[in-house]
Amino acid sequence: MASSSSSLPTTISFSVTFLILLSSLKTASGCFTSIFALGDSLADTGNYATIYPPIFHLSKGTLYCGLPPYGETYFHHPTGRCSDGRLIIDFIAEYYGLPPVPPYLRGANHRSNSRFQAGLNFAVAGATALDVPFYGEKGISSTLANISMSTQLRWFKGLLPSLCNSSSCSEVFKSSLFLMGFGGNDYGKAFLQGKSLEETKSLVPLVISATRSAINELIDLGVVNIMVNGLLPDGCSPAMLTYFKSSNKEDYDTATGCLSWLNDFSNYHNELLQEELNGVRANHPDALILYADYFNPLMQLFRSPEQNGFGGRSLMACCGDGGPPYNYNFSAQCGEPASTACAWPSLYISWDGIHLTEAAYRFMAKGLLEGPYTTPRINTFCTSMKKDFGFASAMTSQL
C-alpha cells in the first residue's frame, strides 16, 4: 500500500518479534518487477474458485474458500483465497510494490501480455506435487481439483510465447520472483484416507524429486529467482488435531499441544527439500534458489502466541463449528451455514482449521522478507541485486 521505496538496510539485527509489534511491512520497490507462483491453497488467489464457482461449493468434499466469511477481514468479500484476508504471496507483492498477483484462470483468455506484466498466479487449492493418476493407482482418491504441479507448469509454458514476445525469457525473468510450494495436499490426502505413516513417508522422496524436476525445468526456461516453501507444522492444524485426536499424551508436544509425530513428518519433508535445493544451487550457481521456512516462524507463534500479539487459543480455528479445543468439524466447515466465525480473527492463527488467518500469514511474511526465514536471506540478496543491476546498466550504457 505505502509506496515509500526505501531500500532495505544491509544489517537487520532487531528481532522479528519487535517488527511484528511495531511496524507494518516496509516496501522494497524495484527489487522484483513481477511474481509468478505455482502451488496450492497457501498461494491460490482465486483459481480454484474460478474452476468451481461458489454454487458448486455446497457439495460435500469441495472447498468453501469462495464463500463468506472468507475474505471478510481485508477484501470484505470472498476472493477465492482460503483465509479471512491476504496470503503470504499478497504480502510479498505489496512489499515489492506490485499489485496482487492475478489468478491465471481468470485472465487466461487474455492473450496480450500487458495483462500479466506484473506476474501470474497458477496456484490452485488442493493441487498436489504428484499427478492425480499416480494417486489413483495407490488407491488415494482426489477429492479436490484434478490439478497437479505438472498441470500448472504446462499452463506456464503455454504462456511463454506471449510472455517473452519482445525479449528473451531470461531477460524477462531476470527480475521476476517465482514462488513454488507443494506437498501439503499429497500427504494430507494420504493421511486422511487412512494411509500409514510409513506409506505416506514413502511419498516424500517422490514429491521432492518431482519438485526438483520442476525447478530444473523452470531454470531451463530462463527462470532465475525461485523461492520454494516447505511445509507448515501440520501437527498444529486444528483439522489434523481433530482427525488424529489421541488419548496417548506422548503423541503431543507439551509446549504447544501440537501432534509431535505429524510435525516430525513436516520436518522430514522440509529437511529433504533443503538438501535437494542445495543440490540445485550447486548445479546452477547463477540461479537464486531460496528456501522459505514455513515451519519455524509458526512454531514460534504456537510456543508464545501472546508475546506475538495473538490470543491464547492458538490451536483453535477462528471459523468453524466444532467448539473447543479445536473448533473444527468436517460436517460443518467454515463457509457452511452451520459455521460461525470468531469476532477477532487477528487473535487466531488458524482461520478455518486448515488454512491460516491473514494475521498469521502477515507474521510469516515478515519473517521471510525481513527476518531470518529464507535461506539465503532474501533481504541481503535484494540489496545487492539492486547494486548489481545499477552496475550492469551503467556498463551497458557505456558500451
Ligand SMILES: *[C@@H]1O[C@H](CO)[C@@H](O)[C@H](O)[C@H]1NC(C)=O
Ligand atoms: C485428471 O487429469 C489427468 C491428466 O490431466 C487425466 O488423465 C485423468 O483422467 C484426470 N482424472 C480425473 C479423475 O478427472
Ligand SMILES: *[C@@H]1O[C@H](CO)[C@@H](O)[C@H](O)[C@H]1NC(C)=O
Ligand atoms: C508479439 O506481440 C505482438 C503484439 O501483441 C504481435 O503482433 C506479434 O505477432 C507477437 N510476436 C510473436 C513472435 O509472438
Ligand SMILES: *[C@@H]1O[C@H](CO)[C@@H](O)[C@H](O)[C@H]1NC(C)=O
Ligand atoms: C458437527 O456438525 C454437525 C452438523 O452441523 C453437528 O450435527 C455435530 O453435532 C457437530 N459436531 C460437533 C462435535 O460439534
